[in-house]
Amino acid sequence: MRLDVVTIFPDYLAPLDLSLIGKARRDGILDVRVHDLRDFAHDRHRSVDDSPFGGGAGMVMTPGPWAAALDHVVASGPTEDAVVPHLVVPGPGGVPFTQALARRLAAEPWLAFACGRYEGIDERVYEHAQERMPVTVVSLGDYVLNGGEVAVLAMVEAVGRLLPGVVGNAESLVEESHEGGLLEYPVYTRPARWEDGGILREVPPVLLSGDHAAIAAWRHEQRVARTAARRPDLLPASATTGALEDLDVR
């Protein structure tokens, strides 16, 4: 998969060299290219922002450098499987970023990300982009960040780990939170009995039983209980009645 990121802070994307995403780049699974928006500003100060028409606080990113940068990204294609990228613009006013959206984006051969700063990007840049490629504004959540870079790091990690060969054991992707609707069950490892400053904390006995059916049933029960306690909005209405109320949930 090819990924282009346009930002005024290329160094912010340095973590994409680390861990599984960094390995995926070295393995040739991800081709990540980071572009400095200021390289497309042609005044002496390489400026990319100006005050908003209509007044108000803050600055707005000017359209010229953005159009030039996005045209540069498009012109650097096509890739083997795509003529243009799907442009993702992080923004608090976008569609929510979910595991389902991560899966849809993971099926794209080429993604580009436009990292806004200040009060955002001049609206005409969206028109310019939409005439050239699919554009989706995506929100990481209902809060405001200083810029799109942190959102891009989160999205690239969520999308990248879904690509074949990125996560060593593909089975570990299946039972995770937000796959199949429920949150994941609690997980434990050695020691089975942990002396924690005078308190003995033990692993639930069923996990040591070797009874795979009983373990699967316990895990399902825990997934439902945890989801009911923390994210009832994820449960189908039928699951929130009856036995659930009797479960002891943390």
Ligand code: SAM
């Ligand atoms: N004035 C904008 C508004 O109210 O919608 C917020 C601008 S914010 C300070 C600057 C940039 O941070 C945005 O252009 C976007 O790139 C990024 N950003 C902020 N919050 C975000 C969120 N929840 N999800 C994704 N990106 C976000």
